[in-house]
Amino acid sequence: MADLVDVAHDLVNGHSLSSWWGWVATGAFWATLAAAALAVSFLAQPSSRTPHAIIPIPATDSLFYYRDVVSRGTAAAYENEVVALTPQQLNCNRAVEAFGLARIAEKKANRTRWAFIFAGLFLLLWPTARVALALAS
8 A cells, every 4th residue: 555655646647758658557547546446345335325235124023133132122021922933933034034144145245246356456457557657667
């Protein structure tokens, strides 16, 4: 990162070196910054503007969602509710929760995949910008 800051001015103005390589250096520099910003944004931002984009609130009262569990008031009340369910009801509730968790995992995996793609682009573009700048000088 320190190297990026040290040579940023030279790379931004590389096109003024009256060389094709200077234009390559400047273009690769801006592409490098874009790739880095996109990599960070795919890891840092939720997948939509809603506050529960990664961990959506279940549409129905859940036996496993932490807010619904706490809303029972006491551990005994929660235990009584779970024990009163038939095995079929309990399995149905588990299936709904498993599906919700799978959706969350899929969203996170996709965002992580894109972050790695942009990080890889950064790792390819940065040396390209540096080499092009050296060739332009």
